[in-house]
Amino acid sequence: MKVLHTADWHIGKILHKQPLKKELENFFTWLLSIISSESVDVLLVSGDVFDLANPSSKDRQLYYNFLSQLSKSNLHVVITGGNHDSINLLDAPKEILESLSISVIGGAKENIIDELIPIKSKEGNIELVVAAVPFLRDKDLRNKNTDQVYKDRTEAVREGIKNHYEQLANICASEYKTIPTIAMGHLYAKGSLTSDSEREIQIGNTAAVESSIFSPIFDYVALGHIHRPQVIGKNENIRYSGSPIALSFSEKEDKKMVLLLDLQTKKEVKVKPIMVPRFRELQKFKGTYKQVEEKLINYHPDYELKSFVELEINEPSFNSNILSKVEALVDEYEGSEKFIILKHKTVFEEGAKDTSELFTHGQNIEDLTPIDVFNKRLEQEELEPDLAQSMKDAFLEILELVQTEE
Ligand SMILES: [Mn+2]
Structure with a gap:
């Protein structure tokens, strides 16, 4: 099974009064060609689909047009919300997108099991499970820890994120033990190298998440939020794909990429970065x-x-x-x-x-x-x-x- 990991499209981003729309359109065209040449089965988008919570109608059109083209490629798409996204905006067309094999998880679910997306083969067998965790907001983390008292907010947030992934890992371990599993996330991982275009999250980034919170039951962790592609905690299978286009001058030297995962059986994941062509310098x-x-x-x-x-x-x-x-x-x-x-x-x-x-x-x-x-x-x-x-x-x-x- 082939999975493509991308994140942080930031549709609608304007850099010093100049829209970055054309490079995104070029990226989308290029992405469709990669999906077809590499026979990609699943596309993951780890948050920050839009740059603004209330994108213009043109920006929404760009998004829906691209989704409709994706739906012709005969693959499964999983989209999660980032800190820039509006949960309601992403979730609104959820049902209609579901019928096109596009799963959207805009915000944390009331029932955590709803964040698990089993992906089936044509024969109906579950071949992959995606723990589609969106950006976790303060209220998502607090509600679940009402019986615990933490010494400060930073610790509460950090523990809340850890618990969230632990719960999902436990379900995967009991329900899908032998099936390849991928966790998604939109968060700030400790030790990551930032650029000038990320908005600080989780208490000015102080509640940085340790890579060790991700259970080894997850064969790969597909992260979003940081715009530079990088491996986290020296683990080749925990990665930020980064944004596909440069969103600030601080990223002018970055080699933008998408990550192609080849999952044969559980624990056998090959990661291959594919460079996104530079459309604009x-x-x-x-x-x-x-x-x-x-x-x-x-x-x-x-x-x-x-x-x-x-x-x-x-x-x-x-x-x-x-x-x-x-x-x-x-x-x-x-x-x-x-x-x-x-x-x-x-x-x-x-x-x-x-x-x-x-x-x-x-x-x-x-x-x-x-x-x-x-x-x-x-x-x-x-x-x-x-x-x-x-x-x-x-x-x-x-x-x-x-x-x-x-
Ligand atoms: Mn972002």
Whole structure:
């Protein structure tokens, strides 16, 4: 049985006012070709299907069009909700998608057994079991631990996630002992390498999950949330597929991939990464005004889609001339055939202190995280370290409530 693991499509993502729609469309076309050439039986999408809880109708159309194409490929699809997704939005077409062999688990189920998806062969035998665990929200974890008292919220969350997987592992061990089993998850695993495009989850990532929470009954763990592909806990069978396209400039060097699993019998899983072609280059040019100007002149990208470029101009001392020259340079390349300058900033080293670094010329509000801004504000108060820390913890808790759609 062949299974393809992907995650974090983030349909609707906009990077500095530029939609990343075209590369996603290209990715979907490419994915269909891989599904057919590799004869994939099951496609797993581990959360963050959409970038926003309330995507535009065009973005929904892109999603449904792709699902309808998938349904022609004669495979089973399992989609789980991520921290960016709205549970209701994903679950709404659940019944109709079920008839197309597309299983959707938007949020944690009242009855945990409903998260187990047995996948049958044409003959009706169960060939694979998927523990389709979506992003677990605070309320999912708290309700199940009412009889336990934890010393803090971090521990409660961590234990809640662990219990959730343990319960599923126990059911698999008793009901499906000899059948290959895959667990899905949308979480922050300890030791994972992040980029700039993930939104912090589970208490500012402090409730990091140990890879040891996944029972060996799971032959593979298909994770989502972290946008860089990686192996977790040195276990080749616990992986983040990463996002299929670069979602931020910090991912410009990443080799994006999907993971093809070949499951012969239980415990016999071969994992083969398949590189996603780069449809668009993200490029950053850094240096003095002169150097950056030179680099732009010599830049001739050759990708299907126009490159996105970020400029960082560093000059030793303040010079207002430089600022107007930078603006003129950006204007000059407007409408270029080869690339779009998405953002630029100018930093004058002289007189710049660490704290003022956040607010250099051309600094975009999108580059700051809410916690950056909150910390900045806290710096203006004279608070005892303990109090400052509790303020930060409280802020993170509120932030998560605001950012997590029910
Ligand atoms: Mn994500």
